[in-house]
Amino acid sequence: FVTLSYVWGEAASRTFKEKALVSESYHVSDNVCLMDRQPIALLEGNLPQTFEDAIGFTKRLGERYIWIDALCIPQDEPGIKAQQISQMDQIYSSSICTIVSLESGVEGGLPGSSYKSPRNVDQYLEQLPGGLKIASPLMSLRLLMEGSPWETRAWTMQEHLLSRRTLFFGKQQVFFICGEMTTKETTPRHSLQQSYQTCASLYSHRNLTFPSDRFRAFEGLQARLSKLYQVEFIHAMP
Known part of the structure; x- marks a missing residue:
């Protein structure tokens, strides 16, 4: 399964009630459950854009499940909520990949992942004599993170550090980090x-x-x- 790390923002201040979702769930372990395809399908079209994009991207990865805290943790059940929060280490370390939205709030989407979340890249080009062109470099992940609300939130720190693989969706490109490498869309392929x-x-x-x-x-x-x-x-x- 895939996990999502994001900033709730004001648009997500409304809680997702357990009864408003669907009681059916898929149990990975005794204390960790994931929403199955059927309830997610019933919710699609009525979710914040970041959730919609993350679900669509999960499907394109060929994965069946995604764990989103606002949907998978009953927000109106304090006991279950506390239990699930105590299992964050299992959840994020067990997922195959964590999708990170560096946008502010849940309506920002995952830039470039769908037509509803376009990505506009502003890059300065300079024409040199002889037909050569040079382009200003795109922002590094470090710079994107420093200017992102996601980097300031306490909850997102453990979500990133506990993940085996992380995909960062920024305004200009996607970055990937795992235990062996850090790469991005513009990283050249080495022979x-x-x-x-x-x-x-x-x-x-x-x-x-x-x-x-x-x-x-x-x-x-x-x-x-x-x-x-x-x-x-x-x-x-x-």
């Missing part, structure tokens, strides 16, 4: 040659107590490159 040359160049400047370990100390990176690019290495050479 095996580029990746290997970078690793080998950095490695060649390191020191070894025992020179005979020069291959062994590189085996972990070699194995990862081999798996990533589906190639075989012979004596540390692809």
Whole structure:
């Protein structure tokens, strides 16, 4: 299942009552439940834009379930609400990915994910002699987060840190963070040659107590490159 991290905002100040949803649920564990397809389908069209976009994106990922706190935690049941809040570590660490909306409030949507949430990218272009063009860089994730209400909210800190994978939807592009990498839509694809040359160049400047370990100390990176690019290495050479 997928989880959503967002800022409630004024539009979400109204609570989602348990009886207003549908009592049917799907239990992942004793204390964690997710809304099934049927109740979500009944709600679609009447939800804030961020929820609508997140549900649609979850479907495009090929996933069946999404966990949204405002929908999956009964807001009018204090006992159940407290129990669910105490299980946040299980919920966010168990999901395959957390979708983050850096917009303010639940009506901001996920920019670029649907026709209702368009994305307008303002990028300065400069024409140089010889037909060359240069463009101003898009904002980094750090800058986008610093200017986002999402970064100021206490609840969102643990939602991000507990997640195995996180997709950040910003005004200009989407960013992806996991335990192995940080990337974005404009990140160029690196070839095996580029990746290997970078690793080998950095490695060649390191020191070894025992020179005979020069291959062994590189085996972990070699194995990862081999798996990533589906190639075989012979004596540390692809």
